[in-house]
Amino acid sequence: MEATFKPGFLKGKIVLITGGATGICYGIALGFLKYGARVCIMSRKLPNIQAAIESLKKESGSSEIYGTTCDVRKLEDIEKAVDYFIEKVGKIDVLINGAAGNFLVPFESMSANAFKTVIEIDLQGTFLVTKVVHAKCLKGRGGSIINISSTLQVCGVALQTHAGAAKAAIDAITRHLAVELGSQGIRVNGIAPGAIDGTAGFEKLTPEGGLSISMKETIPLNRLGKKSDIAECAMFLASDAASYISGQTIIVDGGAVLTFPNF
Numbered sequence: 543m544e545a546t547f548k549p550g551f552l553k554g555k556i557v558l559i560t561g562g563a564t565g566i567c568y569g570i571a572l573g574f575l576k577y578g579a580r581v582c583i584m585s586r587k588l589p590n591i592q593a594a595i596e597s598l599k600k601e602s603g604s605s606e607i608y609g610t611t612c613d614v615r616k617l618e619d620i621e622k623a624v625d626y627f628i629e630k631v632g633k634i635d636v637l638i639n640g641a642a643g644n645f646l647v648p649f650e651s652m653s654a655n656a657f658k659t660v661i662e663i664d665l666q667g668t669f670l671v672t673k674v675v676h677a678k679c680l681k682g683r684g685g686s687i688i689n690i691s692s693t694l695q696v697c698g699v700a701l702q703t704h705a706g707a708a709k710a711a712i713d714a715i716t717r718h719l720a721v722e723l724g725s726q727g728i729r730v731n732g733i734a735p736g737a738i739d740g741t742a743g744f745e746k747l748t749p750e751g752g753l754s755i756s757m758k759e760t761i762p763l764n765r766l767g768k769k770s771d772i773a774e775c776a777m778f779l780a781s782d783a784a785s786y787i788s789g790q791t792i793i794v795d796g797g798a799v800l801t802f803p804n805f
């Protein structure tokens with residue numbers, strides 16, 4: 543990533559990124575590290591955390607990265623993980639809710655448990671982690687929360703009823719908490735990424751046999767997204783440059799929601 547922002551502009555910020563060991567959230571962690579923040583990541587799988595810490599150190603040149611396991615569906619896990627980070631870094635200023643699970647499934651064959659699982663990871667996970675971090679770190683101090691959603695819920699996408707429902711509700715949480723927590727000096731915003739190249743999510747959500755149309759040609763900016771596109775939006779929203787922005791979910795998709803047909 544080139545120096546889009548002033549080097550060191552995030553120095554002093556302490557960021558917790560759920561799902562930060564892989565995909566889009568790994569890219570966000572890398573961006574924050576490169577610009578001077580201290581970064582905490584959590585993920586369900588220990589090997590993912592260990593590998594991410596090692597490669598984030600190498601890629602960023604920073605050693606200010608901390609990680610632990612956590613299933614965002616479990617309140618006790620979250621309490622334990624947040625306590626671990628507080629012990630390591632003292633506090634959290636910025637929470638990025640990115641942990642998610644997804645798969646393509648037709649509505650008619652989606653089991654109740656399949657729907658529930660994605661709602662619990664994406665939506666309830668966002669709620670629970672926010673609750674714990676607010677109580678332990680943000681209340682009385684202020685800070686910033688960034689919820690990662692998607693563009694699925696904006697136009698309605700086949701095979702994604704479970705994830706679209708969760709992401710729509712996450713966008714609602716962004717607005718509700720922006721109103722409720724604003725007087726505490728807490729800004730709450732969201733990012734809705736489009737198709738981001740090089741992520742498991744993108745691979746998982748491309749239908750078997752591939753797409754019948756060229757995505758690149760359909761996207762107004764004629765390219766897939768990069769992880770750094772999302773990282774840069776997150777860094778802006780977390781920074782003082784966004785100090786009067788709250789309650790907004792920014793779509794970062796090259797304009798794709800305007801033109802992308804369903805599959």
Ligand code: HXC
Nearest residue numbers: 642643644645646647653654655656659692693736742743
């Ligand atoms: C139909 C499926 C399924 C599939 C799981 N299920 N995969 N149903 N098609 N491909 C059903 C199971 O049968 C089960 O229901 C229920 O979902 C729970 O499945 P488990 O495997 O027991 O759940 P779990 O082990 O907790 O795993 C969660 C997971 C998994 C979401 C299913 O894929 C996961 O851990 N994913 C994390 C990584 C991930 O998905 N990253 C991509 C995020 S991308 P039954 O009824 O059989 O008990 C993203 C981007 C969104 O979110 C925006 C895109 C533009």
